Amino acid sequence: MTVYGALDIGGTKIAGALVDNAGTLLVRAQRPTPAQRSAGELMAAVTSVLDELALHPMWDELTCLGIASAGPVDTAAGTVSPVNIPAWRRFPLTARVAAHPRLPLGLRPVLVGDAVAMTAAEHWLGAARGFENALCMVVSTGVGGGLVLGGRLHTGRTGNAGHIGHITVNLDGSLCPCGAPGCVEGFASGTAIAAHAQAAGWSAPAGVAPTAAAVADAARAGNPYARAAYERAAQALAAAIAATAALVELDLVVIGGGVAQAGDTLFAPLRRRMADYAVLDFTRGLPVVPALLALDAGLIGAAAVASSQAGVASSQAPVASSQAGVPALSSGPRP
Structure with a gap:
């Protein structure tokens, strides 16, 4: 089994999951978003979600990690400036997540807008398939x-x-x-x-x-x-x-x-x-x-886009453009 990590950060909740290559959530963690608090308190909530996921035995099998965030985002720079999270303006979210001590060595998180992640999920497994x-x-x-x-x-x-x-x-x-x-x-x-x-x-x-x-x-x-x-x-x-x-x-x-x-x-x-x-x-x-994937679409889509960029296998993967540093995803399992 191939295991992907995913975060979905919005104005109401910060969710995380481990996802397999069929798009199934293996474990899920969630915290409320302290949207009106400081940048550090917001990041602490993200870290808490990652800490909980890291307790799962499949964490050590992690091959990639996708981050879906409310936007605007800058996927090339790895920064986020969510309209509904005032303390994060050009916040280096990718770098901060990459610094988590339990993240596998050499694994670089992949940032995607939350709605783009939802789109990837619905095109992979949902209503837009x-x-x-x-x-x-x-x-x-x-x-x-x-x-x-x-x-x-x-x-x-x-x-x-x-x-x-x-x-x-x-x-x-x-x-x-x-x-x-x-x-x-x-x-x-x-x-x-x-x-x-x-x-x-x-x-x-x-x-x-x-x-x-x-x-x-x-x-x-x-x-x-x-x-x-x-x-x-x-x-x-x-x-x-x-x-x-x-x-x-x-x-x-x-x-x-x-x-x-x-x-x-x-x-x-x-x-x-x-x-x-x-x-x-x-x-x-x-x-x-x-939508068919309800409130987990952001997690599933973040995992899908991250898996494509990491070049790891996925089942009937979605298809992405090559813009913004995101390579095309195959329409089927990778060899």
Whole structure:
């Protein structure tokens, strides 16, 4: 059995896993992300996850380690500047992880954006498998995306291609933490959905945190403010997806992440709104489907991309572009 390591770092959680060459998680560890704390405290949480994984007997069989991180990232420099983690700006994450004392000698971690990792996973084992041109999105604390074009994972020069969350959909919208006005993320992230519902008049039941999941529960129960918050998110997503489809032509859109767990509360208005924006012949009727790998897609995708760069065997591996220092992945097991 070939064993890959993976980290998935987002605004809500820091997860790690050991993954085999069929994409199965052998062991998983997780910590909350101290997103508003210092850079050192954030790194301590990452180290704690690695420490826990290192206790597993398969750790010593590790052949590579992939890191999926909220972005923007710079895969060539090994640095991250997540919009929703203020203390990390050009933070040398790859070097810090490489310095972990239990990491096998000579093993260099491979950095990838979290949404690109999710895309690699869904193209390998999930909803985008077999599709030549797909947009895969993570809608969670933030909104990210990745592209498969011509059957190959398209990462871009710095590893940020497909970052759909920072497409402007409202020219007069509020400034996003990234600095631009009216970004998709400001309408469709879980944080934005909860904030909009609360501002409109919705409040969470006693003892329930005011999250996007709570808003979804209220929407299903018929609360008009909660339903309007998801309608607003769906409209922003539809506008951005249609623009992307017009630019590169797509066969499929896959949406995962915590907000996607709302199911038809999100997908029904999104598919309806797509008809308003995807009006050109080559964009009309574009399928929009839920991700199949749920919340582990980032881990699986990070492992897949790292395995390709390390040149180790994988079963029915995904396909990546050669941009940003990431070599092409084979479409089958390596010899």
